[in-house]
Amino acid sequence: MDNMTGFASDGAAVFTGTKTGVSTRLKECLLSLVTVYCKDHRLALACCDSFTEVPLFKTDKLLEDLYCYYKYSSVRTVSLREVQKSFHEARLNIKEAKHHRWLSHSYLVVDLEAHTIAADPQPKNPVNLHILLLLADVLPHLASLSMHMQGNDVNLASAPVDVEKTIATLQKGKKTDGTWLAKAEALMKDLSIDTPTDDMIIFDTARVQFLDVVVNNIGRQFADTEVIEALAVLSSLREIPAFYAMSGMEVVAAKYDMNLDELLDQWHGFTELMATTESTSRTLTDIVRLFYNQQQRRTGLIASFPLVARLSAIAATVPISTAEVKRVFSQLKLIKTDHRCSLEAATLDMLLNVKLNCSTEMFERFLPQVVCKFFNKKDRRLVKTYISAYMEKNNNKNKLVMCDLCVLVLT
Numbered sequence: 001m002d003n004m005t006g007f008a009s010d011g012a013a014v015f016t017g018t019k020t021g022v023s024t025r026l027k028e029c030l031l032s033l034v035t036v037y038c039k040d041h042r043l044a045l046a047c048c049d050s051f052t053e054v055p056l057f058k059t060d061k062l063l064e065d066l067y068c069y070y071k072y073s074s075v076r077t078v079s080l081r082e083v084q085k086s087f088h089e090a091r092l093n094i095k096e097a098k099h100h101r102w103l104s105h106s107y108l109v110v111d112l113e114a115h116t117i118a119a120d121p122q123p124k125n126p127v128n129l130h131i132l133l134l135l136a137d138v139l140p141h142l143a144s145l146s147m148h149m150q151g152n153d154v155n156l157a158s159a160p161v162d163v164e165k166t167i168a169t170l171q172k173g174k175k176t177d178g179t180w181l182a183k184a185e186a187l188m189k190d191l192s193i194d195t196p197t198d199d200m201i202i203f204d205t206a207r208v209q210f211l212d213v214v215v216n217n218i219g220r221q222f223a224d225t226e227v228i229e230a231l232a233v234l235s236s237l238r239e240i241p242a243f244y245a246m247s248g249m250e251v252v253a254a255k256y257d258m259n260l261d262e263l264l265d266q267w268h269g270f271t272e273l274m275a276t277t278e279s280t281s282r283t284l285t286d287i288v289r290l291f292y293n294q295q296q297r298r299t300g301l302i303a304s305f306p307l308v309a310r311l312s313a314i315a316a317t318v319p320i321s322t323a324e325v326k327r328v329f330s331q332l333k334l335i336k337t338d339h340r341c342s343l344e345a346a347t348l349d350m351l352l353n354v355k356l357n358c359s360t361e362m363f364e365r366f367l368p369q370v371v372c373k374f375f376n377k378k379d380r381r382l383v384k385t386y387i388s389a390y391m392e393k394n395n396n397k398n399k400l401v402m403c404d405l406c407v408l409v410l411t
Contacts, residue, residue: 006034006156006318010041032256034227034314038322039149039159046217047142053213056206062128070094126195130184130203137178138214141169150323155284156315160232163222167215174208226251231315234284256314258307266305287312331355 007023009015015022016035023035051057070076071094084091145166148154177184188195224232230248249267253260274282291302291309302309335351336343343351354363 001029004030004033005314006036008036008038008319008322010322011037034225034231034255034318036156036228036318036320039222039320040146040323042221043142043146043149043218046214046221049217050210050214053217054206054210056127056202057131057210062132064096067094067096071096126188126193126199127203129188129191129193130181130200131206133180133184133187134173134178134207134210136180138170138173138211141166142214149321152324153285154320156228156231156318156320158284159320160222160224160229163218167218170211170215174211227255228318230255231311231318234287234312234315252311256310263307266308270305270308284312284316288316328352328356 004026007015007026009023013021016024016037018024023033027033027035070080080094081091145162148162149159185195187193230251233248246264246267249263250260252258253263274287291305291312331352332348335355336348
């Protein structure tokens, strides 16, 4: 418990309840625990609220109709395949959009090509077509942000920077057409769609309104507590002005029961030290490596700035997303199936450990040894026939050769 730095959840009451929630009970044992609302869930809520608040962008019915148009008609599905084949394009399926599924709207809208919806009457409405093309420009940026938040190497300090970049890109979209929206005129010409001036005025107004709502919702959903904002300053050391982040140090000193004067002195000395290094080597990851590599352990950098070292370790380990946990559950369902329901907990733990933490290179390097151990443990009937035939043919009873054969058979 003493080594816990943070607790991330999807915001459900069972986790965040003020009386008996998991985070509340954890804080009773560890007052310095930082609770984080999963950034991916926040982004999904921001997008969902944006679709709801702008009436013209309530595209759920349109996207559902497009999905059903092909899903429940084999003739149309075959026609779609033929069109894609004739244009020498990759085979794409129209996906179902759900607000509770991360990225589903992005995958659906980006997959829609003009020739794939040409036969459907709804996208032939100029406003609807422009909305789909705008979403095809906007949603990939939100999907990219979500994918980054789900990464293994993302940390508390890097999240605000990525959010600011995404917001800046969305702001540009209010005046500048993206890649897809720039094709609107040519697509409408190919589909023989008229473009009334009134409809375009309606779309332009809704476009600015929608992007403003998206930006505001992202800003509201990603508003963090003072402690998280104070820890995030550790990633912004590219430019170090005088008295940088002194107010933030006061917040974390109170949170983690540190002596404020000592922390301020160490922080001032540390920022002066970092100012002498390359600006590209001042990320949070670089700072943690600076403190905890073997060379600095010998030179005593941690002894000089122990409080700053502790804060850097906390900022680097506080979780910002529950995606990694969801990956574990997804792999669990793939490993423990109805036909393998009697796996013991220890075996399941080892299989998950290999699946989640073992790289392909490492797996290939250890595979022969594991297979050799497996087949030498007892007589395995699985490949007994193949081994016997091979040994009779080559008159070789070398165990290594036998294990190589086992690997060949299994793979």
